[in-house]
Every structure is written in structure tokens, then in C-alpha cells.
Amino acid sequence: MTIKMTSIFSMTLSIFLISSIFFHFSTALGGGVGVWTPLNNVNAPDVVMIGKFAVDEHNKEAGTKLAFQSIAKGETQVVAGTNYRLVINAKDGGYVRKYLAVVWDKPWEKFKKLTSFKEM
Incomplete structure (x- = not known):
């Protein structure tokens, strides 16, 4: 029984160490969970949809009437x-202003949440 428990402990420790090494290499190379990665195409339909969602949600929460124009740049984080x-361009009255928005998206759950929205 003791040999079996020691073997299971050794295997678990080995898996943990190997996983940890791969995670650190992945992070060092610019990948991995939690790393912000620039978007290649801010005009992709799914990205534009997220930008419009951010403006619409901000309008609901703040009682404003911003009008989505375009996305200047963006990043994603897993x-x-x-x-x-x-970075969203939105019309406020007669002026186009820049806003920084963060949206959390879980499409498999049909969940989106505006977590931050501020003028730049």
C-alpha cells in the first residue's frame, strides 16, 4: 500500500512539474493564459460586435447616447x-472621442459583460 501511494505521489508531482515548465516557457514566448495579445483585424465582424456591445452597455449604464463609429485598436486576453x-471611436454629440473598453466574453454560455469603459 505504501509503495502504491508513493508511486501516485511521484506521478502527480512529475505531472505538476512538467506542466509548470511548459506554462513558464509558453508565457516567456508571449503565449499563455492572462497575456494580452494584439488583435490582427479590428474590423473582423466578431470584434466589431464586441465594440458595439460595449458602447450599447455603457449607454444603458450611464444614460448616455454615444454612437459607435469604429475600433482603433484592440487586444485579447484568455x-x-x-x-x-x-480602443473605440464613438460619437458624442458632434464629436468623435476615444474610449477604452474591456468586455468579458464567454460565447459558449452566451455571456458578455462590460467590465470597464472610460474616455481616453
Whole structure:
């Protein structure tokens, strides 16, 4: 019984160490969970949809009437889903202003949440 428990402990420790090494290499090379990665195409339909969602949600929460124009740049971060950090151009009255928005998206759960929205 003691030999079996020692073997299981050794195997578990080995798996943990190997996983840890791969995680650190992945992070060092610019990948991995929690790393912000620039978006290649801010005009992709799914990214534009996230930007429009951010403006719409902000309008509901703040009682404003911003009008989505475009996305200037953006990044994604893998979490339990995906965080989108977007620089959004939105019209406020007669002026186009820049806003920094963060949206948490979990499409498999049909879940989106605006976690941050501020003028730049």
C-alpha cells in the first residue's frame, strides 16, 4: 500500500512539474493564459460586435447616447473566456472621442459583460 501511494505521489508531482515548465516557457514566448495579445483585424465582424456591445452597455449604464463609429485598436486576453480591451471611436454629440473598453466574453454560455469603459 505504501509503495502504491508513493508511486501516485511521484506521478502527480512529475505531472505538476512538467506542466509548470511548459506554462513558464509558453508565457516567456508571449503565449499563455492572462497575456494580452494584439488583435490582427479590428474590423473582423466578431470584434466589431464586441465594440458595439460595449458602447450599447455603457449607454444603458450611464444614460448616455454615444454612437459607435469604429475600433482603433484592440487586444485579447484568455481567461475563463476572452477579455477584449478595445480602443473605440464613438460619437458624442458632434464629436468623435476615444474610449477604452474591456468586455468579458464567454460565447459558449452566451455571456458578455462590460467590465470597464472610460474616455481616453
